[in-house]
Amino acid sequence: MKRLALSACLATLLLASTSALAQVDGYAGHPQTPQPIPAVVDQAWSGVVRLEVDATDLNRRIYQVRETIPVERAGPMTLFFPQWLPGNHGPVGPIVQLGGLIITANGQRVEWIRDTLSPWAYHIEVPAGATEIVATFQHLSPTTGSQGRITMTAEMLNVQWEKMLLYPAGRFHRNITTQASITLPTGWQFGTALEPETTAGNTTTFKPVTLDVLVDSPMFAGEHYRQIDLDPGGRSPVRLNIVADEASNIAPTDEQIGILRNLVDQADYLFGARHYDHYDFLMAMTDRLGGIGLEHHRSSENSVDPEFFTSWESKLGDRDLLAHEYTHSWDGKYRRPAGQDVANFNIPMQNTLLWVYEGQTQFWGKVLAARSGLHNRQQALDALAMDAATYDNTVGREWRAMQDTVNDPIIQQRAPIGWRAWQRSEDYYVEGQLIWLDADTLIREKTNGRRSLDDFAKAFFGMNDGDYSANPYTFEEVVATLNGVVEHDWATFLRTRLDGHGPGAPLDGLTRGGYRLVYTDTPSDYQKTLYGEYGRNDFTYSLGFQTSATNQIGSVMWNGPAFQLGLAPGMQIIAVNGEEASASRLSNAVTAAKGTDEKIELIVKDGTRFRTVTFDYHDGLKYPHLERIEGTPDRLGDLFTARRR
Template sequence: MKRLAVSAALAALLLASAPAHAQTPPTPQTIPAAIDRAWPGVVHLDVDATDLNRRIYRVRETIPVEGAGPLTLFFPQWLPGEHGPTGPINQLGGLIFTANGQRVEWVRDALQPWAFHVVVPAGATELVAEFQHLSPTTGAQGRITMTAEMLNIQWEKMLLYPAGRFHRNITMQASVTLPEGWQYGTALRPTGAATGNTTTFQPVPLDVLVDSPMFAGEHYRQIDLDPGGRSPVMLNIVADEASNIAPTDDQIGILRSMVQQADRLFGARHYDHYDFLMAMTDRMGGIGLEHHRSSENSVDPAFFTEWDSQLGDRDLLSHEYTHSWDGKYRRPAGQDVANYNVPLQNELLWVYEGQTQFWGKVLAARSGLHSRQQALDALAMDAATYDNTVGREWRAMQDTVNDPIITQRRPIGWRSWQRSEDYYVEGQLIWLDADTLIRERTGGRKSLDDFARAFFGVEDGAYDENPYSFETVVETLNGVMEYDWAAFLRTRLDGHGPGAPLDGLARGGYRLVYTDTMSDYQKTLYGNLGRNDFVYSLGITTGGDNTIGSVLWNSPAFQQELAVGMQIIAVNGEAASAGNLRAAITAAKGTDAKIELIVRDNSHYRTVVFDYHEGLKYPHLERIAGTPDRLGDLFTARRR
């Protein structure tokens, strides 16, 4: 008791001797609910992006206030396109508020750590926040957004905004200071000529600012993808090396065809300008992220210069471009939230992402990003992967829409059993099923193209979001062709198989088969990725150092108790290599020969023996004789 009395007396003395302007931290407040009313004035956000060596963005934000008293500011938590609470608040540092030239203390909300409470002092008309956004300096810290040659500004990761308002109610004006000589691409429009290295952009609502990231770099080129078109569509390229930016006329023609084929598919544009942001890099972190008037796309530096081998990134642009219609203009109602700290509802991601996956692949084929055979080979790989996803025994595909929240794209050990965001590619297979069903039942007079025009192609020139529900999707499908679409969709979304929804392949005129030879597409793709495929034989993939990258649940490898991260040291008494393992599997086919591996698990070694005799297996699509080639028609370029 005496110790407490002394402590209280000391505290009183310290408070009495503190400077007059000192302020104790505010008492935690209740976070106000969002109301649909304009925030007064314009929030000015100034970003200095010149500290390339230390990868630090320095931010000064000036926020008009409504008067003295409690104020809560949010750091964005639920990020559009990431579908989860992934706002990297751990990358915010050095936060100091001032008003009237004096420091204003803050306290973080105990239950919502993305919220900061302050008390605005009497007489203040604005609150100034100064802080840093600390880009990771290695991949282990997160996605790198700044290198010596380029950077990626995502505004939502370097701003605070007033709680209690819809994001569209808050007007923002951003400026950015770039290194000397750098150029940039963004959907934002400048107010005029730059002042030195600083560019100030026109004021926009907060949601438009967040939807308008920037790529900037030392090596930059802009290419018009729709010369003379109804609205500008630009490709803005930054690269690690100037020599990477070398698209041929034919490659530019293919990208222009992609824009043209999208116009012919959707029949409308919901943007007044569009900017593809492309980073050709292996130094800045990879990304593929959609926005209404732009998209962030990271590709291999050799995307253009080694075109024939760069298949992994080939349909990225067509996927993200499709999102301007699917996910941005037409947005699931549960994604149309008041601000970035209201939880997103993901139940319709099989439309948002699944149908975008479908159209991204289709537009890639129709434009020439993929040849027809490459499109078929890629589809065969997708079909085989999901036909062997045994996790559907316990987990419906519909439940995987929760993975951006549950897993947040962290690595998992048993992909085929745990499942992970299967709404993308299995969603693609469901929409292929729907397309071929419509084609079959209408004698080829209609297809999912008609759905795309009816669902995404309405209100040409409208830019505001147009939310939808499950019932809206069903109603639009019925407008194309009467059918029990609700049952069709729910059976595939909520069912447990066995196997993936592959009826679309058969109706399309093809069946999934396995042979002992990789398709040219898979051979090129896996060669570029450094991946060796033994999934449909032993049940594993390996990397260049023979480390196991994946294990198929219930496969022979699973039965031998192999797991991701183990390393194969020897195959049948010889040093391990992908070639030796392929030869051993081939030699054991149809014989009594065993396949013997020595496997290392950290410091432990053991021998495993496979009694497997079915040979190598790689997926292909085989034509069904006497049936219409509906997949061929799906992948054919539209002439009008």
């Protein structure tokens, strides 16, 4: 009774104090009800927004920003920090990296109030007589990977304009003209799709563009820089802009440059049109700058291993990255899902068709990598085998259809997860690739090889040469274009694979392509090289887990042998059959137990605890391969073969 009476008394006092504060113009002068965010109208914003970035503070990794924004009238005004970032497919604009925001008008400070319901929005009151406001602030690049993606090092930087600007709410981004300038360290050079207007000392001012084009035109800059023409004499410039941790890394051979030129040529052959006036690959050869692979309409951001060129044969992990991001100029940028074609960067995007945007790009990225020579034919087949095995063993399909994974950039935001095969992640990439392979081989089968998904690509992406305005599409248009290639019930074909629950992955594309997925006791040369590069050891299809170079368990197959014994990601294997753990010792133990009564005993460290687990497993090592089905057309072989004019 006393406790209830005290609680009632405190509640009464709290209610009284809250009411009193509410009568005094809100808490500490802040209004109780957020200022309304203006509705979006399709009309030009008056004047030009001037964005000035100083990127010379290399020691502290701080970008200093000064932004001058014309105003249309005195009174309420809302400024947005971009929240929904193109290519990220989610509300991930890193507003936490904005610091020190001060807004002034006519030389006097203007207080801002963050919208409590939309915290990427700032409300201000423009004073009478002001024609512009000035915002000064910092973009604080992470200084370690634990803080986020590092965008500045002592040797290079990556400017992504959307992370260092504010813009007026209430307009389409294409209605806001913006002129950016940047001051770089002395002697640094840069690559970007923006076109310079003037240069004064270390400061470059670019030609004015609309806000959506600015955000779509990032920059790589660095102390060590080289630009390579990838389409000499072509109808529109295509350039490779390289920055590197060390000057010695920028050493592509003539053969490697020829392969990248093949990529441009093979894309031309495939799509039949270009949707840019010039294109700039931005490549960072680094293990210091944060990793990235991000598409833009007239450029792409790509980070690769520093030895991408100098250790070509052993660096396979980044081989198809440029092909994937280049494909996005057509798929995702020129043709983009209607739900992605939003008015500005603070309106939610709908990811429903990411299995086209990303899934078909994954398909064409792998195909163009093979056709250009970034992968040889066997590497392309081996990579496909690994993808097929991974998704054929994604047991989370039982409860979660692939279509639902398009929501992962919003709900998961690419945070680490523990049970990958059960939780699922952004499976619309690779499982999407398998669905499009299924479609390609079905078209080839129905037309006796006369037509393929190449014909869809030309019809869907290849119109209006030179046009780089967005051309949105719907599910119905995808189906109609497929029917224009060959008549089939494509709507049911797609929905069955998108919404189904298996069992297993959609692998009909392999069998129609002339191959079957099999497992042997030896990894392919491609897998050995790739996992050697990653420091990864694969026992997924035998014991049911992978390990790192330090014998830490990185992933565990849901309901597999290791799972049944209570193992989980993050544990560390200390010993194998009484001896110090190593990948080779574990492989030998699995091989020795094959077809015998021998058991495999592991000592596992789980935090501060140790325990012994015993595998009663006798089927040997298993690694995925594609095996040719004799007497069938080699449709995969044709898919990966370079086209010739």
